[in-house]
Amino acid sequence: MTNTGIFKLAIASGKGGTGKTLLSTNLADYLAQKQAVLLADMDVEEPNDALFFDAENKVITPQYKMIPDWQSDRCTLCGDCTRHCKFHAVIRLGDFVMVFNELCHSCYACSDLCPEQALPMKPYRMGETSHQLLNQLQLVESRLDVGQEQAVPLIYATQKYIRELENKPAIQILDCPPGTSCPVVAAVDEADFVLLVTEPTPFGLNDLKLAVDTMRQIDKAFAVVINRQGMGDDAVENWCENEGVKIAARIPYDRQLAEQYAAAKLAWRKNTALRKALEELAVLIQQKQVQYA
Amino acid sequence: MRIAFTSAGTSWEAQIDPRFGRTAYLVLFNEETAQLEVHDNSAVQADAHGAGTATAQRIYELHPDVLITGNGPGDTASKALKNLHMRIYVEAHNMSLKEAYEKYKKQELKAL
Structure with a gap:
């Protein structure tokens, strides 16, 4: 039980x-x-x-589910987030990072492991x-x-x-x-x-x-x-x-x-x-x- | 011009891979140097989700001017590719890379 x-x-x-x-x-x-x-x-x-x-x-x-919200002013484009994401929901395209809300599994890996805290989590209606x-x-x-x-x-x-x-x-x-x-x-x-x-x-x-x-x-x-x-x-x-x-x-x-x-x-x-x-x-x-x- | 193909193999004789996200290879042809460059995309097969965005990122890093593929990217990959200044041609499946390239030169491929 x-x-x-x-x-x-x-x-x-x-x-x-x-x-x-x-x-x-x-x-x-x-x-x-x-x-x-x-x-x-x-x-x-x-x-x-x-x-x-x-x-x-x-x-x-x-x-709601929690998804990362990319902060361009804090990001150094190191690319760590894209390597941590097992679902390819966070990708780096040149000088910006795109988050695909539908693909995100709310695992927090990109957010927690970002050295610049540039991916704080925010609620997203599902x-x-x-x-x-x-x-x-x-x-x-x-x-x-x-x-x-x-x-x-x-x-x-x-x-x-x-x-x-x-x-x-x-x-x-x-x-x-x-x-x-x-x-x-x-x-x-x-x-x-x-x-x-x-x-x-x-x-x-x-x-x-x-x-x-x-x-x-x-x-x-x-x-x-x-x-x-x-x-x-x-x-x-x-x-x-x-x-x-x-x-x-x-x-x-x-x-x-x-x-x-x-x-x-x-x-x-x-x-x-x-x-x-x-x-x-x-x-x-x-x-x-x-x-x- | 740098032209990228979604390809089932590694040579000019290989067939265009109709799939975008799950293409076996990305083959890049540099018209200036006449070099064919092969990029293995098989790692994406292990992923249940997000093949489209992963491949979009890989293509972005290859920065081609033109992409020639089959079915075309899905919705999510299209969103990612919108930020690239790249011309995309679709419906080149059932052709070898060579045939697809020739059709592209004759402007016979369908632009996305």
Whole structure:
């Protein structure tokens, strides 16, 4: 547990479009019938969790990252900054230095190592975080500004935002970006447990293997949720069994469920199969809460 | 005139590398001395990000009058190159350096 008494559940996947948001929004809403829950959309490049809830009383907080601000009057053009920058975000062109804000990883190397202190850091807006309270559900959603290339700094800023909330629900659900690259690793960073959502297709299996490999490398406890069960084949089930990977729940393939989701409705209220899957996950969450407490 | 090429190889027969930031070599031809100068740009392959700005800086240090390349620089590299007084010609891929140079002399290359 990263915070006493708080259980953080990340919902991730290798493949995109397997049902992370379907599961995150429905699970959060389902659990919030009985207890305080926080749902955070960590897919800052294209967040959509808030579409499923009423958009009232949103509190918007701008988010900044720190970037170096070149001071021509102090600079001696020694070029140290360009050699220190691993991301080529600071380059020297003749008698001036250019900083590329989108490439900067806010590592402070150029700034701290500049012998003339000619690169002081200054805040640079990268996006915003919205926060709203819907009965027992707290919804946090971060969104990168158009043109911003880096999701990771905003994901970390969102985690900090959540850590600093006054009322922190004991259950926090983190809807993660797809894939297995830096944004996913950042989004599951503080999670106590990860649910990997997949689908029973060759694509789902291929990307599930990558996601499982990632979770093992970063030492995260995880289980699998199979969405759209009944389509495709048994390869995911068989692979999980051979690998000793637990399948925590299965959501049957159902056209009506897809229609409800596409209409931004929380389908669990009407869909018994989905509700049953959520009930199973609620039991698992209770067990894990005890285990990690 | 000093003419720079993004190049897949090290001679006149080499193909133009269509990539700007991740070009394998930067080849510089000095018309006054008729010398061909080869600069290995492979170090940039190890970088996940910022290849465009790194190569822009390298080109700046070579201070050519003309750059002949393929796809052309991306947005970020273009911002860096704006500060250089250098003519840029693009869409010279599928040509050897020699062919590209001849087309440049005949003013048949597309200016950026």
